[in-house]
Amino acid sequence: MEKASSKEDRKLRYFIEDYWDIFVGVIAIVTAFYFHKLGQGGLATLFAAIGIGSLSLTVSEVAEVLSERLQEPYGSFVLTLSAVIVEIILLYIILLQAFTDPEVIETVKGGIIAAVIVDMNVLLGLAVFLGGLKFTAQEHNKETSSAYTTILFVTSVALLVPSLLSDTKHTTAVIEEASMVIAALLMVFYIFILVFQTRTHTHFFKQTARSRIFRLKRKMQEDDEEQEDTYIFEKFNKLGLVASIFLFIAIIALGAEVFASDGIVLAKEYGVSAGMSGLIIATVAVSPEIVTAIKAAKNDEIQRVVNIAMGASTVSILLTVPILMALAYASGIRLTLDFSPLWIGALILTIILAWKTTDEGQTNYFEGISHLMFFAAFAIIAIYY
Numbered sequence: 001m002e003k004a005s006s007k008e009d010r011k012l013r014y015f016i017e018d019y020w021d022i023f024v025g026v027i028a029i030v031t032a033f034y035f036h037k038l039g040q041g042g043l044a045t046l047f048a049a050i051g052i053g054s055l056s057l058t059v060s061e062v063a064e065v066l067s068e069r070l071q072e073p074y075g076s077f078v079l080t081l082s083a084v085i086v087e088i089i090l091l092y093i094i095l096l097q098a099f100t101d102p103e104v105i106e107t108v109k110g111g112i113i114a115a116v117i118v119d120m121n122v123l124l125g126l127a128v129f130l131g132g133l134k135f136t137a138q139e140h141n142k143e144t145s146s147a148y149t150t151i152l153f154v155t156s157v158a159l160l161v162p163s164l165l166s167d168t169k170h171t172t173a174v175i176e177e178a179s180m181v182i183a184a185l186l187m188v189f190y191i192f193i194l195v196f197q198t199r200t201h202t203h204f205f206k207q208t209a210r211s212r213i214f215r216l217k218r219k220m221q222e223d224d225e226e227q228e229d230t231y232i233f234e235k236f237n238k239l240g241l242v243a244s245i246f247l248f249i250a251i252i253a254l255g256a257e258v259f260a261s262d263g264i265v266l267a268k269e270y271g272v273s274a275g276m277s278g279l280i281i282a283t284v285a286v287s288p289e290i291v292t293a294i295k296a297a298k299n300d301e302i303q304r305v306v307n308i309a310m311g312a313s314t315v316s317i318l319l320t321v322p323i324l325m326a327l328a329y330a331s332g333i334r335l336t337l338d339f340s341p342l343w344i345g346a347l348i349l350t351i352i353l354a355w356k357t358t359d360e361g362q363t364n365y366f367e368g369i370s371h372l373m374f375f376a377a378f379a380i381i382a383i384y385y
Contacts, residue, residue, distance in 0.1 A: 011230075018231050021061075025054030025248075029255040041262040041269075048259035049284045052252055056086040057288035059248045065233050066241040082245070084312070084320050087115055087285040089253050091320070092327050093260040094281070095335065103274070104264055105335060110278025110382075112320055113343040116152070116313040118282040120350045121375035123290045124309035128357070129368025131297030131305070138302035142361030148310035149355040151193060155317050156347045158182050158189075159337055166338035179337040183325040190318035259284070275342065275382030286312070302363055310354070342385055346378050 028051030035044035063082035091111050097104045131138050162179045267277050289308055296304040328335035353374055357367035
């Protein structure tokens with residue numbers, strides 16, 4: 001009797017661990033719409049953010065299940081696309097507000113760079129700091145960080161081009177043309193990187209564990225019975241997994257609409273700067289990855305943390321910029337890549353700091369707190385900038 005009860009308790013625990021994000025996400029977004037209808041913008045924005053963060057974790061997990069069924073480079077493509085899908089949705093829906101409020105374009109620009117700053121300082125910093133407190137030093141493949149920091153440095157230099165043209169008083173038409181060319185170059189660069197990562201130099205990117213925080217392979221059971229993975233998405237075929245991803249993305253898009261419309265009004269009402277708004281948007285989009293990275297660091301899986309932080313940062317620029325530029329052009333919105341000196345400077349300094357803290361293939365808590373200090377200083381500037 002006790003054995004049966006224990007088995008049922010274990011099933012319930014696994015069920016909660018497997019599906020909590022779906023239930024929390026859907027309920028939060030429904031609640032966000034409720035408060036939106038009541039005119040409670042603050043609560044609507046809060047619940048929309050919770051819903052987006054929870055369901056983005058689900059999208060990532062389903063995409064990873066799908067990637068296991070596909071051959072490379074298609075599996076990697078699915079994973080990288082899912083890593084930035086929420087960010088693209090959020091930024092595009094906010095960008096659509098530019099028809100009535102052109103100032104939101106600056107918030108969108110800030111959000112693009114802020115995603116990298118949050119990934120490389122908050123995500124990497126927190127994970128390395130907490131992992132360093134538990135372990136004296138943690139080792140990772142230094143080739144990984146070397147490749148990623150090189151990619152990010154080249155990318156940041158490319159983004160400097162429209163900004164420099166803007167500072168030298170070129171016409172808006174020239175800046176727009178340069179921005180489109182840079183966006184195209186970034187997409188070409190990403191294709192080369194995808195081949196480099198999945199075909200010619202796979203040893204630079206050591207394989208890591210699955211990204212799910214709780215749903216690990218349950219190798220240790222309380223009895224000797226053969227256990228079957230009961231996660232429902234494992235039983236879906238490829239078409240079912242693709243349909244599930246699109247379904248969750250559609251729900252996220254609904255929450256993003258509330259988050260964008262009420263969030264922009266709220267930011268204006270409380271005088272939140274465009275820089276701070278960008279950081280908030282990035283934090284919402286990156287929040288599932290932050291939690292996953294912290295869990296990985298505490299399990300002494302620092303390689304996984306490096307892959308999450310630097311891999312997501314790379315894709316965040318190389319895919320988000322071209323796709324967002326294309327969507328803006330199709331929507332009749334003039335989006336240019338002439339970022340402010342604050343954003344470009346913070347991006348370059350972030351990359352330099354990440355290079356210095358990871359180039360030896362070993363991390364400790366001091367390097368983690370260094371990233372957090374950098375982010376705190378930048379956040380203070382963003383508030384008042």
